[in-house]
Amino acid sequence: QMQLQESGPGLVRPSQTLSLTCSVSGVFISSGSYYWGWIRQPVGKGLEWVGHIFSVGSAKSNPSLQGRVTISRDMSNNQFSLELSSVTAADTAVYYCVSIDCTNGLCSLDYWGHGALVTVSS
Amino acid sequence: DIHLTQSPSSLSASARDRVTITCRATQNIDIHLNWYQQAPGKAPRLLVYAASSLQSGVPSRFSGSGSGTEFTLTISSLQPEDFVTYYCQQSYSYPYTFGQGTKVEIQ
Numbered sequence: 598q599m600q601l602q603e604s605g606p607g608l609v610r611p612s613q614t615l616s617l618t619c620s621v622s623g624v625f626i627s628s629g630s631y632y633w634g635w636i637r638q639p640v641g642k643g644l645e646w647v648g649h650i651f652s653v654g655s656a657k658s659n660p661s662l663q664g665r666v667t668i669s670r671d672m673s674n675n676q677f678s679l680e681l682s683s684v685t686a687a688d689t690a691v692y693y694c695v696s697i698d699c700t701n702g703l704c705s706l707d708y709w710g711h712g713a714l715v716t717v718s719s
Numbered sequence: 720d721i722h723l724t725q726s727p728s729s730l731s732a733s734a735r736d737r738v739t740i741t742c743r744a745t746q747n748i749d750i751h752l753n754w755y756q757q758a759p760g761k762a763p764r765l766l767v768y769a770a771s772s773l774q775s776g777v778p779s780r781f782s783g784s785g786s787g788t789e790f791t792l793t794i795s796s797l798q799p800e801d802f803v804t805y806y807c808q809q810s811y812s813y814p815y816t817f818g819q820g821t822k823v824e825i826q
Binding site: 636643644645646657659660661693697698703704705706707709710711712 | 768
């Protein structure tokens with residue numbers, strides 16, 4: 598059974614970089630079966646796709662985040678990471694890491710971490 | 720971007736009721752549509768993928784249908800644990816997008 602767990606600072610200062618890591622167990626992230634991604638949810642609001650990294654190492658991110666997103670992976674530790682630069686209060690949210698199963702070209706977010714609340718405040 | 724609109728945004732129902740939630744897309748997304756359930760304070764959980772395929776472990780009272788621009792999630796007999804929020808999500812094109820959510824409340 599796959600499990601994902603987010604870790605990182607819960608408080609980030611405005612204009613700084615938000616950094617989160619997702620530790621994966623139960624499957625190797627180097628396997629081509631999954632993509633690895635991030636979803637965020639402001640408290641009391643809806644879900645927003647942040648981006649994900651493909652098995653070949655390239656990544657896609659939401660254009661609404663204006664190029665501030667970097668998603669990378671550390672295969673030796675079976676982890677992947679999110680960096681969001683130049684944060685503002687609008688980036689305050691619960692951040693979820695997810696696995697994305699794209700069997701037969703139909704992609705779904707099948708496993709989720711518990712979520713990490715990140716607050717942007719001075 | 721593909722915009723997804725769920726209706727209703729909230730509904731009141733009783734245990735054992737049958738409820739249907741609709742998700743409409745602003746363009747044809749074939750069957751690239753998934754449904755998630757989210758309880759308060761919890762991560763979302765995948766219920767239905769590819770419009771109508773039930774995720775492993777999900778009770779059979781949940782079902783999905785549709786293709787193109789209109790999709791439905793049906794709960795055939797509401798159980799107490801089903802009174803939470805539901806989201807649709809498209810993976811047809813980037814950026815992936817979600818509906819605004821439908822909250823199912825106890826009448």
